[in-house]
Amino acid sequence: MLTFFDIPCSLSRAWSPKTWKVRYYLNYHRIYRTQWVKLPHIERTCTSRGSPPSKVQPRSTAYPEGRKTYTLPAVYDPSANTYVSESARILKYLDGRYPSTTSARAFPKGTSVLQSAFLSAWTTRHPALGCNHPRYRKDAERRESYILRGDAESRLSRQNTA
């Protein structure tokens, strides 16, 4: 059974739009269990388990191997002893793992290039949503209290009803 790594909030349910993209898919297949990881513990959990960074920035003097960013969602597939991170990469991986299921594909056949282009345009335009807002980036404890107080949820619900 797959392990799905998600971030908790005060209402004990999933709130991140990034992790929900993958959770929707997994709910179709019903083949996972959730491991909750609090926001300040994400990097530590990923590095200690060997889950790859979701993003590696180009090499620089300060980061000779490139700056690594660890985010959720991530999944662990015990059948391949593999961790996969970053929502689009996870969905592509899962489409490959369940190729015979046509009703619940994340990327309907022939749309992968279009979807990559859309994703790239979207993230360029909206780089900082929710917990990744620059105001909270540098301080894990403040970011966690932002999530746990529910501010992120009211912000998202305001955005959704606007």
Ligand SMILES: N[C@@H](CCC(=O)N[C@@H](CS)C(=O)NCC(=O)O)C(=O)O
């Ligand atoms: N491009 C990534 C972005 C994922 C992302 O930004 N996740 C946030 C939660 S919404 C996160 O884990 N942030 C960790 C942190 O800020 O320390 C994806 O689509 O998976």
